Amino acid sequence: MKINKGLSTYAGMLALAGGLLAAGNVQAQSEATECIAPAKPGGGYDLTCRLAANGLEKTGMIDKPMAVSYMPGGIGAVAYNHVNGVRDSDPNLIVAASTGAAVNLALGKFGQYDADDVRWLGALGVDYGAIVVNADAPWQSLDELMEDLKANPGDIAFGAGGTVGSQDWMKAALTAKAADLSPRKLKYVSFEGGGEALAALLGDHIQVFTGDLSELKSQLESGKIRVLASLSEERMGGPYADIPTAAEQGYDVQWPIWRGYYMGPNVSDEAYQKWVDRMSQLAQSKEFAELRKDRGLFPMSRFGPEFNDYVLEQVDQFESLANEVGLKQ
């Protein structure tokens, strides 16, 4: 009897875990919507999917909760191939993407498929790059850093959370270019994620961190870092109001990190338009503005063909930069 009791406890626990897993991955039925996060749970793509899922549900634009599923692999390449090869016409499926995906497309890292092989749907939010130094660093403005960088490029190590060629590196490379320094001469150290790079900055192991504005909030408050420039078109509000843009300091560097979605290449025009309408309506709602703000994102509203063109143009730009520095294989 005792054994049976033990067994049933164990079986009950397994059933509970199974139920939890199932709840996380409700298989899409014909009318149920799904968002694929092309990464493991918990990262930026997860956040992007949940932004759409929570927003659409809260505003009542979908009646069943949107399923979020995970498809890590190849920094998004596995999902990109999947949507091109398997679920190419699913009218209820959207996939999370970001500036990082555009960079990888430009570098030809998504295999045989190009940027125009999917239907780009739209972006619901954006973050901006930032040039960050330790609060004890000698540079008070972007200009001072740039002058020093021109004189002694070997003494200033840049670091961020991605590899050479990633979107994090692009921020550093464009900054170097704005100082007329070849990105190939730039000292760049890649870390696993922005957190590790930030730790290295605080410990004075690197001198400049090219991060994203939203991840800097707590350090800004604690006064341990100095943000020399935000890579946005104009100054951002709230806690970032005192941070000048690179442009106003005379350096033409902008780096928006949009968070958006694409759909399969053979999705019908009606289904695509339905999603475009849904997303643009969502972007205008008040509830959604709250959700977006909670996730540290700034507003961005580009949908449908306008967004499609925006992404394709961006991929072209990145491609020429990659060619210029000899990154493209």
Added chain:
Amino acid sequence: MFDFLIHGFDVALSPLNLGLALLGALLGTLFGALPGIGPINGIAILMPLAYTLGLPAESALILLAAIYTGAEYGGRMSSILLNVPGDAGAVMTTLDGHPLAKKGLAGPALGLSAVSSFVGATIAIIGLTLFAPLLAEVAVMFGPAEFFALMVFAFASMSVMMGKDPVKTAIGAVLGILIGTVGVDSSTGVLRYTFGLPELYDGIDFVVMIIGLFAISEILLMLEHANRKDGNDGLPPLGRVFVSLKEVLACKWTMGRSGLIGFIIGILPGTGASVGGAVAYTTEKRLSDKDNSFGTGNMRGLAAPEAANNASAVGSFVPMLTLGIPGSGTTAVLLGALMLYNITPGPMMFSERPEVAGGLIASLYIGNIVLLALNLPLAGVFARVLTIPRWVLVPGIAILAFVGVFQLHSNLAAIYLMLIIGVFGYLLRKLGFSLAPVILGYVLGGLMEQNLRRALSISGGDLGILWQSGISLGLWIAALALLLLPWLLPKLWQAKTSKA
């Protein structure tokens, strides 16, 4: 100065939060016990739920932190009972935990590991309460060069595991390092050993690696002996169920030392419970393995990694709470959860949101006691899992793992890869290799390479950076001592005695 903690206990002892801590402890134990889920995924799956339920920030954080610490308790179960680590921190637990179960001591092994986990976590929580801001300053002193030296030290300490068959241990570690190199190279973005398959770009996932190497190979071994009559692989009948006080007391210094080691390693960003467990185990073997019985079911060999992995898990809260920098993959996900609540961790959090910082730390104290209370009596129940025939149990675990891995990848390639690694693990076992060095090589090798390359790109290729700071120099000396002393000491001893 400890106002925040008193306030925190006020928060954590409210009925809702106490209930959530209990629920989290239970769920976490379960997530840790089931190979393939682990704390990161458990938290990532439950985080949206907590948010949707409208729990206040401190309650959500208490729930998620209880899951995290619970998972470190749970991870040991399948390590001890099935020789399959439930999560990353529990790899070293298999080394002595499973042999104990094979001797019929599964119950005492589970009990002892619960006590060790409790002691390790308690040391770390006290450390967190007293010294968090100070320790955070030390943690950022670890740059790439210091991390590289730490990894050299970790590999040097692995030399004590070489035991009977040093060549096979070394080969195993190198194989692990090789497997770790698959994927996008983390500094240049160049693809390594991916054979044009995008599924391999991100490298070989830890869960895929562990399940394949341990669980699948176990099934293959069982298939080989399928025609054996007894379903239990000749396991002796379960002996006594509870651990004796004498056994616990015999390990008190082991737990203390290992808890401290685990805590210190946990504080460093980027190193997790797996590194903490490995260093604690090898240190303990060096210090207290007089009769060379580590690896054959030594109680100390079980207590050391268990105390250390729980201490590491708590330690990784230090950089998260004080600097807003995640100390491990799991705290990175927790940080995301805090962001949803518009809370920015950092030094300001203790003064601006004391109910969150204090509530979390207080809930760690409470959760830890709850977990001990939950796990000690349950040891007997869980030990009975071994009375289920293994041909039911291990495939059952494998099916759960398959479902878990598919859930996280939505892709069959991960399943195939797991099977291939399983066959590889089976071959290694048939050839008499131990699997722990392979896993350690896989985990430490990647960290070592990345940090070496980071250090060299900072210095512009000058090797001097690797031993420039006091910390790295100290680690180098310690590593050298570890390698040379066992060889030198007997000679010195001989010289001394012959003189006299």
